[in-house]
Amino acid sequence: MRHSAAVWDYRAATEITKDWNGIDQVVLRNPQGASVKVSLQGGQITSWRNEHGEELLFTSSKAIFKPPKSMRGGISICFPQFGNCGSLEHHGFARNRNWTIDENPPPLHPNDSHGKSIVDLLLKPSEEDLKFWPHSFELRLRVVLAADGDLALIARVRNVNGKPFSFSFGYHTYLPVSDISEVRIEGLETLDFLDNLCQRERFTEQGDAITFESEMDRVYLSSPNVIAVLDHERKRTYVVRKEGLPDVVVWNPWEKKSKAMTDFGDEEYKHMLCVDGAAIERPVNLKPGEEWTGRLKLSVVPSSFCSEHLDLQRTEKRGHWMSI
């Protein structure tokens, strides 16, 4: 029997347009009208909007949209180095390179594809990259806009070299918040962290949730796979689910550092927060032919869901990732 209802084509739900520099970007849409924009410049997620058109990622009003540098905001891919822990440029070179679209990505199961929109981007090293980091790799980033508006990113790094190599990785994620002093993060309490403001000295988090009253730049270690960022004023919560990413970087530049950054407004630290799922403390080791996967999924829910009803760790189910 033939189905008369229209079949959702998850690949046709993408469109290629140009970004601010005339560089290709992919726009994903779901049937409700939510959208995601991914630039081939850096494989950077530059926009994520819900079905009402509301932007769910932070971008600085002073962001500089000039290749090859990634712009300040959205979600950028930090690979093969996070921060300055290595000899490469800050946060690695992946975010400052041109990526390509994989025209023939591994398909989704037809039962799992309804309402989703997907694109796979690829990065392979150039001759120049190999001079500084002599490892042949393939980095595949699958970007998924789900039927319910959630945004999922699945990065796969494959060693196509004859020798083992190791790397760090991070999804450098800028979230917009109404007022940083009213925000708290749940899920990181009692963990050890490395404080980048104290020469990466190791401390143990005390107290309840993480709150903000000054500059913060920390790498929380061995973190749970679900954490929540609660924005009291806006009564909304970002739920961050991750897999293969043991660390969480929490960063807010606060007043002084904001003023020192040319691509960031003096007061913007009040309205943003970076919460990055990452693999930093223990670099990932890949033998020839091996592949590593790091998954991140962002959802936005009303805050009331979270504080009382969302048992963070109980939502940590493998089923979340099965269909992508």
Ligand SMILES: O=P(O)(O)OC[C@H]1O[C@H](O)[C@H](O)[C@@H](O)[C@@H]1O
């Ligand atoms: O300015 P960016 O390269 O985007 O990095 C911004 C920030 O990213 C991370 O959160 C690091 O831990 C910080 O040390 C860094 O300052």
